[in-house]
Amino acid sequence: MTAISLGTPGMPGGPEVTSTTVTVTVDGHEVEVPVGATILEAAQKANRRIPTLCHHPDLPDVGVCRICVVEVAGQRALQASCAYPITTPIEIRTYSRRVRQARQTIVDLMLAEHCGSCQTCGRNGNCELQDLAEEYGSDHFRFGQRTEPTRLFDLVGPAIRRDMNKCVHCLRCIRTCASLQGVGALGVIGRGDSTTMSPYLTLPISEVGCISCGQCINRCPTGALQEVDDTDAVWHAIEDPTKHVVIQTAPAPRAAMGEEFGMPPGTPVTWQLNSALREIGFDKVFDTNFSADLTIIEEGTELLVRLYDNLVRGDHSTPVPMFTSCSPGWITFIEHQYPQLLPHLSTCKSPQQMFGALIKTWYAERAGVDPADVVSVSLMPCTAKKFEAQRPEMNASGFQDVDVSLTTRELARMIRETGIHLSEMPDSDFDDPFGTASGSGVIFGATGGVMEAALRTVIELVTPRKVEDLFAHADITAVRGFEETRYAEFTFPEDIGPVPGLLRDLVPSWDWLGGVTLKLAVVHGTANARRVLDDVLAGGRFSECHFIEFMACPGGCLGGGGQPIPTSLEIRRARAQAIYGEDARYGETGRVRKSHENPAVLRLYSEFLTEGPNGDTSHHLLHTSYTPRGTWIAATPESGRSAR
Amino acid sequence: MSVPADVLATHGDLVAAIDELVARYGDDRAALIPILQELRQQRRQISDVAMQVVADRLGIPPVDVQGVVTFYHFLDTRPTGTHVLHLCRTISCAMAGMGAIRERLENELGIAFGETTPDGLFTLEWANCIGMCDTPPAMLHNRQALPRVTPDAASELVARLLQEAFAVADGAGADGEGADGVGGDGAAAWPDGVGRPGG
Numbered sequence: 001m002t003a004i005s006l007g008t009p010g011m012p013g014g015p016e017v018t019s020t021t022v023t024v025t026v027d028g029h030e031v032e033v034p035v036g037a038t039i040l041e042a043a044q045k046a047n048r049r050i051p052t053l054c055h056h057p058d059l060p061d062v063g064v065c066r067i068c069v070v071e072v073a074g075q076r077a078l079q080a081s082c083a084y085p086i087t088t089p090i091e092i093r094t095y096s097r098r099v100r101q102a103r104q105t106i107v108d109l110m111l112a113e114h115c116g117s118c119q120t121c122g123r124n125g126n127c128e129l130q131d132l133a134e135e136y137g138s139d140h141f142r143f144g145q146r147t148e149p150t151r152l153f154d155l156v157g158p159a160i161r162r163d164m165n166k167c168v169h170c171l172r173c174i175r176t177c178a179s180l181q182g183v184g185a186l187g188v189i190g191r192g193d194s195t196t197m198s199p200y201l202t203l204p205i206s207e208v209g210c211i212s213c214g215q216c217i218n219r220c221p222t223g224a225l226q227e228v229d230d231t232d233a234v235w236h237a238i239e240d241p242t243k244h245v246v247i248q249t250a251p252a253p254r255a256a257m258g259e260e261f262g263m264p265p266g267t268p269v270t271w272q273l274n275s276a277l278r279e280i281g282f283d284k285v286f287d288t289n290f291s292a293d294l295t296i297i298e299e300g301t302e303l304l305v306r307l308y309d310n311l312v313r314g315d316h317s318t319p320v321p322m323f324t325s326c327s328p329g330w331i332t333f334i335e336h337q338y339p340q341l342l343p344h345l346s347t348c349k350s351p352q353q354m355f356g357a358l359i360k361t362w363y364a365e366r367a368g369v370d371p372a373d374v375v376s377v378s379l380m381p382c383t384a385k386k387f388e389a390q391r392p393e394m395n396a397s398g399f400q401d402v403d404v405s406l407t408t409r410e411l412a413r414m415i416r417e418t419g420i421h422l423s424e425m426p427d428s429d430f431d432d433p434f435g436t437a438s439g440s441g442v443i444f445g446a447t448g449g450v451m452e453a454a455l456r457t458v459i460e461l462v463t464p465r466k467v468e469d470l471f472a473h474a475d476i477t478a479v480r481g482f483e484e485t486r487y488a489e490f491t492f493p494e495d496i497g498p499v500p501g502l503l504r505d506l507v508p509s510w511d512w513l514g515g516v517t518l519k520l521a522v523v524h525g526t527a528n529a530r531r532v533l534d535d536v537l538a539g540g541r542f543s544e545c546h547f548i549e550f551m552a553c554p555g556g557c558l559g560g561g562g563q564p565i566p567t568s569l570e571i572r573r574a575r576a577q578a579i580y581g582e583d584a585r586y587g588e589t590g591r592v593r594k595s596h597e598n599p600a601v602l603r604l605y606s607e608f609l610t611e612g613p614n615g616d617t618s619h620h621l622l623h624t625s626y627t628p629r630g631t632w633i634a635a636t637p638e639s640g641r642s643a644r
Numbered sequence: 645m646s647v648p649a650d651v652l653a654t655h656g657d658l659v660a661a662i663d664e665l666v667a668r669y670g671d672d673r674a675a676l677i678p679i680l681q682e683l684r685q686q687r688r689q690i691s692d693v694a695m696q697v698v699a700d701r702l703g704i705p706p707v708d709v710q711g712v713v714t715f716y717h718f719l720d721t722r723p724t725g726t727h728v729l730h731l732c733r734t735i736s737c738a739m740a741g742m743g744a745i746r747e748r749l750e751n752e753l754g755i756a757f758g759e760t761t762p763d764g765l766f767t768l769e770w771a772n773c774i775g776m777c778d779t780p781p782a783m784l785h786n787r788q789a790l791p792r793v794t795p796d797a798a799s800e801l802v803a804r805l806l807q808e809a810f811a812v813a814d815g816a817g818a819d820g821e822g823a824d825g826v827g828g829d830g831a832a833a834w835p836d837g838v839g840r841p842g843g
Contacts (some may be wrong), residue, residue, distance in 0.1 A: 052790055639692045
């Protein structure tokens with residue numbers, strides 16, 4: 001494509017737009033890119049790497065850090081390649097002396113502002129500023145160095161810690177919080193050299209409506225944002241002989257942990273991880289998917305009862321659409337931003353908290369250990385789970401149900417400290433009495449997974465058919481994928497089966513479901529959740545849904561704020577493949593793939609939760625209630641902050 | 645409507661003022677700066693409650709409002725005096741005698757630049773070029789530009805404003821006869837018996 005002309009079409013005398021691509025010469029190599037592509041994208045196409053810092057593939061570009069500057073022939077100033085849309089044929093030079101010197105200066109200027117030593121930083125070895133300093137040969141602090149911290153440390157909240165001395169003002173956290181997550185807990189405060197990335201009135205971030213999703217941590221190029229490190233508490237428990245230390249592992253960390261040990265994204269390490277955890281000293285290793293299966297039974301039942309109430313009995317006290325409740329970041333989001341919609345939330349606890357309540361009750365009793373001596377740890381992809389574990393209402397067992405929630409990154413640090421080679425560990429299974437869960441539990445880790453798992457179970461509870469008769473291999477692909485929101489419909493066949501015994505007290509018959517079309521939606525990322533909730537409030541298409549799955553993080557749990565850094569759509573896709581692959585292998589190896597077939601779950605209902613799903617014991621241990629929080633911030637005495 | 649009832653009860657007039665501005669300028673993000681400018685003019689402060697109510701009405705996070713307030717020199721979260729004197733310190737004004745005016749103002753009022761007199765009457769602030777390089781040294785009294793200021797003219801301005809404030813506080817009825825007609829009315833609340841600043 002060579003004929004390029006630009007202008008307003010139809011303008012008198014103006015040239016016609018004849019092309020949608022444009023030729024760019026990158027260091028002498030010609031490449032063709034769509035009009036509007038950035039120089040950075042053109043360079044990538046020319047297989048030329050331009051260093052970036054403020055650019056992130058998940059975020060809108062702002063071009064503030066300037067590290068990606070290049071020379072554009074005919075232009076006096078260097079241009080930020082991430083924020084330069086190409087509209088005419090241009091010639092660029094990506095590594096001329098002028099460019100390299102500019103980048104060196106930019107790196108050295110950033111180092112002058114960056115206070116904190118690499119050796120004592122949680123991001124040592126995985127820091128984009130460190131990489132740039134190496135790449136541009138910074139060998140001394142040309143513009144000086146801050147040796148004393150001058151900015152605030154925020155160590156207040158349960159999930160996220162901020163050290164603004166390490167901040168390089170790339171604005172990634174702010175763009176993540178505002179654009180990707182639609183929360184707006186962080187902003188740019190001040191001007192010039194007093195500029196800081198800060199919550200409202202420099203309050204601790206935990207006090208300004210932050211949902212603890214941790215997406216900002218995953219996108220911070222330095223150690224300015226990190227998770228609260230709880231590994232010490234776990235080591236202490238392991239080293240205490242009087243403590244019975246158990247860990248539950250969620251599916252998403254197992255699909256990503258390998259990345260911390262140099263494996264490519266999408267390498268599942270579930271079974272080696274079990275062995276490594278026992279080697280570290282955990283007394284029992286449980287599969288969170290057990291309680292994911294339990295969630296499906298409880299939540300699927302709740303959905304059917306809600307549908308019966310709303311569609312048959314005309315009782316709208318628990319309204320539809322019902323919203324899922326397994327993502328603690330999403331829960332905090334709706335509590336703050338849409339408290340008026342809380343009745344739509346399923347009352348089911350998240351799998352982490354269901355498991356926590358069972359470990360210190362049913363398990364402790366069976367295992368003959370005093371629940372006071374049980375230290376219940378969870379491996380989660382999630383920083384919001386730390387907040388969730390510390391919610392005051394999460395003590396159904398009489399104790400804090402989950403004592404410590406570790407992120408993927410924290411557990412990776414623990415494993416590294418032991419010198420264990422994860423990839424060389426033998427495979428081993430999860431411990432009884434919870435055993436290995438179903439494939440439906442595994443897919444909880446991906447956006448759409450809860451919906452698919454719930455459908456598999458609801459279909460078989462309601463109809464005499466097998467899911468496989470309706471969907472090849474029981475893969476309900478309509479709800480899979482990474483689109484911002486997915487809408488799907490499922491029509492029940494006319495032949496409806498009898499109500500299973502355990503549910504007969506709740507719903508007398510399924511007849512009313514024959515031929516009924518369920519309207520379903522799947523949403524991930526709280527900015528998308530905001531759009532859907534606004535639509536629900538406005539009476540739009542989503543208000544007609546019966547069931548909507550919400551996950552706080554892009555991609556679902558596999559893109560969680562506690563997962564290995566970096567993150568991108570490609571990495572999240574690879575992790576999703578690992579998760580769906582594990583589910584498929586369950587089928588190939590004869591393990592169950594549907595929550596209601598999980599033998600350990602069935603045993604739990606026959607031995608312990610004998611009133612059945614949504615029964616009294618279930619309600620006490622496995623269900624919860626929510627707190628309307630609103631967006632008002634009690635920041636000063638004037639706005640309602642009580643004196644300390 | 646996420647403003648708690650007790651805050652609404654104690655700050656009803658502020659909320660009403662903001663709602664009036666929102667009705668005038670709109671409830672989208674583009675209305676933010678005009679609303680803040682007007683609020684600052686009316687109430688001499690953009691408080692925590694004001695920022696949160698504005699954020700709520702425009703549907704944006706409070707931190708975004710604070711970001712704008714702290715970015716612009718002429719907006720501020722701190723309360724200012726009834727009379728804000730912005731002295732230009734850029735090169736034309738500096739060369740034309742800005743320093744002497746600075747000294748006079750600081751001596752007259754007993755405060756440094758960036759400070760407000762304890763009686764809440766005067767605030768001294770720097771400005772970086774107010775576009776009056778042809779008539780230096782220049783100063784702003786609230787929104788009114790004052791060209792070719794001399795130290796004596798600065799003293800006279802302060803004396804006149806003080807006189808007006810005393811007159812209003814004593815109930816002598818000289819209401820709002822300020823030469824510039826801007827911001828004089830706020831002094832009505834100035835109490836008796838407060839020591840005259842700088843004197």
